[in-house]
């Protein structure tokens with residue numbers, strides 16, 4: 001008899017679209033009752049587990065006390081860093097990882113934004129298919145006959161013309177990491193016909209502590225240790241089931257983390273008449289329109305005077321940012337230097353706003369914004385360190401590991417070929 005901890009209500013596909021969250025048969029099982037399956041599990045084909053540790057900056061790697069993750073890296077592969085897409089925020093990056101598309105092509109151009117075309121707002125809870133362009137890897141896999149299961153991922157609750165992961169869990173940050181891991185192990189014990197071949201896991205703790213206490217805080221390193229315990233739980237769970245050598249595991253993060261500083265505030269109102277602009281996002285990633293159609297050239301001239309800030313019209317955004325080809329991108333974007341924020345005297349003069357804490361969203365080539373990449377499994381190169389990888393390359397890598405044909409995307413399979421055995 002198989003009894004594994006779940007604690008999560010998971011949905012099997014296809015649920016009635018209008019009742020997501022209500023159709024879930026809650027499968028809350030006591031963790032103490034965990035038993036291993038009587039017969040060894042034999043996987044039918046390549047199986048991939050994609051794990052995100054939100055906000056795990058590459059800069060934490062050397063100091064992090066993470067024996068489980070570093071064990072996977074030293075037996076398998078890691079990259080010098082995983083470079084985010086612009087803006088270096090959670091939703092644009094997670095969705096680039098699974099689609100191989102830059103935000104200008106997958107449509108999730110920020111964590112939250114107002115769509116200029118429809119006037120609708122996008123935010124973390126938005127599951128409207130209108131916003132989610134491209135084809136995430138779980139949809140590619142499902143459409144080619146593979147079952148998939150998501151233990152959280154941005155976009156995983158969205159219907160793609162009626163297609164979804166066979167199993168998915170509506171986002172609930174209060175579900176303990178341990179239960180998330182146990183859910184993945186439980187899915188791997190399903191019968192051959194039901195077992196997923198692609199699975200995700202997501203941990204937010206490191207990002208959370210980074211925002212609150214800064215990138216070099218003890219709280220961040222404690223959170224890293226705790227996440228490592230979850231990775232250890234997964235690794236030993238796979239070992240106990242004799243699956244560790246049959247499953248390809250990818251561990252990634254979406255972006256790094258950089259501290260604010262009250263000394264690094266660029267005051268836009270010293271240079272620009274705020275009545276001539278409509279500003280949509282502030283601080284480390286600024287987007288704006290001119291208040292009148294003919295006003296943009298004058299606004300750009302004023303913006304060019306702000307020290308420690310680069311501003312571009314949408315058409316002139318440097319190619320490496322891949323941030324122009326979308327109707328959702330505003331007329332101009334401003335990138336402050338590393339650690340700098342754009343603000344106003346009214347907002348930031350109290351001396352408190354940027355005196356502590358940290359964030360991300362800056363230019364993705366900055367050292368502080370780099371994330372991590374670790375891979376381990378039967379198809380992954382052993383004891384190998386790869387040069388920096390871009391988020392958009394992960395989709396082709398996963399398609400190759402799973403043996404499915406990738407949808408059109410912005411990556412190049414050659415960029416990750418060296419990671420494969």
Ligand code: AMP
Pocket residue numbers: 054055089090091111124125152153154155171173202204207208
């Ligand atoms: P960020 O500050 O951009 O790194 O965003 C991190 C936050 O995104 C997390 O703390 C969660 O609150 C939220 N988040 C992450 N994944 C999801 C998801 N799949 N659905 C809804 N919210 C999410």
Ligand code: ZN
Pocket residue numbers: 054055089090091207254255
């Ligand atoms: Zn994030």
Ligand code: ZN
Pocket residue numbers: 055090207208211360
């Ligand atoms: Zn964050």
